[in-house]
Amino acid sequence: MSDPIPATEDEFRRLCEFLYRRTGMIFTEVKRYYVERRMFERMLATGAGSFASYFARLRSDVNGEIEQFINTLTVNETYFYREDHQLQCMTSDLLRERLRVKRAGEPIRIWSVPCSTGEEPYSIAIWLLENWPEVDQHNIEIVGSDIDTRVMEAAQEGYFGKRSLMRLSPALIAKYFVDLGDERWRILDELRQSVRFTPANLVEPGGTGLHGQFDIVFCRNVLIYFDEASRRTAAENLFENLSSGGFLCLGHSESMSRISPLFDVCRYSDAIVYQRPLGATHV
Numbered sequence: 001m002s003d004p005i006p007a008t009e010d011e012f013r014r015l016c017e018f019l020y021r022r023t024g025m026i027f028t029e030v031k032r033y034y035v036e037r038r039m040f041e042r043m044l045a046t047g048a049g050s051f052a053s054y055f056a057r058l059r060s061d062v063n064g065e066i067e068q069f070i071n072t073l074t075v076n077e078t079y080f081y082r083e084d085h086q087l088q089c090m091t092s093d094l095l096r097e098r099l100r101v102k103r104a105g106e107p108i109r110i111w112s113v114p115c116s117t118g119e120e121p122y123s124i125a126i127w128l129l130e131n132w133p134e135v136d137q138h139n140i141e142i143v144g145s146d147i148d149t150r151v152m153e154a155a156q157e158g159y160f161g162k163r164s165l166m167r168l169s170p171a172l173i174a175k176y177f178v179d180l181g182d183e184r185w186r187i188l189d190e191l192r193q194s195v196r197f198t199p200a201n202l203v204e205p206g207g208t209g210l211h212g213q214f215d216i217v218f219c220r221n222v223l224i225y226f227d228e229a230s231r232r233t234a235a236e237n238l239f240e241n242l243s244s245g246g247f248l249c250l251g252h253s254e255s256m257s258r259i260s261p262l263f264d265v266c267r268y269s270d271a272i273v274y275q276r277p278l279g280a281t282h283v
């Protein structure tokens with residue numbers, strides 16, 4: 001079957017505006033090929049014969065089409081122990097600081113948003129087991145969230161390929177994964193059960209409130225896809241989702257100082273992180 005007719009400039013602009021409002025991600029003419037290929041895929045899958053009929057279907061969200069289309073557009077690149085200097089900072093400094101202000105027995109809550117296919121939240125779990133001797137004395141809750149429901153399903157299943165595991169030592173792989181052959185591994189059930197996955201959209205105003213407040217949030221390698229307005233909305237959501245004095249870790253090319261004055265900058269020996277100031281009121 002041949003490709004559907006390409007969208008006109010005006011149609012493409014309307015599609016990009018719609019996607020921006022839903023995801024905060026900026027698509028322009030430069031990304032036309034990328035977006036259009038995915039739209040053609042969805043047109044073929046849904047039987048829509050023209051841009052107009054597909055766009056109508058998308059806007060009315062027939063059979064969850066918005067979610068289906070967003071799932072095809074996201075960039076889900078991730079791997080275990082990515083930017084592990086921040087994991088080091090978590091066990092060297094951040095947890096100690098959080099424990100100073102918590103009541104005995106109160107859970108320590110850590111959020112990986114976006115979590116993509118799960119490598120980040122599972123890395124947090126493995127890192128804690130390996131590098132935090134007092135791990136067994138605390139009640140730790142790890143949550144992974146993403147706008148893309150397809151990657152979260154994969155995260156829950158816990159199957160990984162060689163590329164995902166490239167930064168883990170053979171000893172760690174042998175300890176925490178079952179080798180399935182053909183360069184496929186499955187993370188141990190015990191670890192799969194230690195992370196809870198639930199969807200979240202960082203740019204929906206107030207849209208992450210359901211997840212409650214966290215001691216540490218890892219929000220890495222997503223703000224780069226947003227424009228300034230979406231970054232600010234994401235920053236406000238993250239602020240609300242942090243406990244007073246809670247910490248935020250961003251990706252290495254992302255800086256909260258350029259986005260929002262809500263957070264304090266904390267320089268530790270392993271990483272620069274952002275903190276919701278103790279006692280700061282809501283946005």
Ligand SMILES: C[S@@+](CC[C@H](N)C(=O)[O-])C[C@H]1O[C@@H](n2cnc3c(N)ncnc32)[C@H](O)[C@@H]1O
Binds near residue numbers: 023024025
């Ligand atoms: C490059 S991955 C980053 C994964 C992981 N944090 C890491 O650093 O390895 C970016 C993820 O952001 C997710 N994403 C994009 N827009 C989002 C939004 N508005 N809210 C939540 N997640 C979003 C995508 O689905 C994708 O899985």
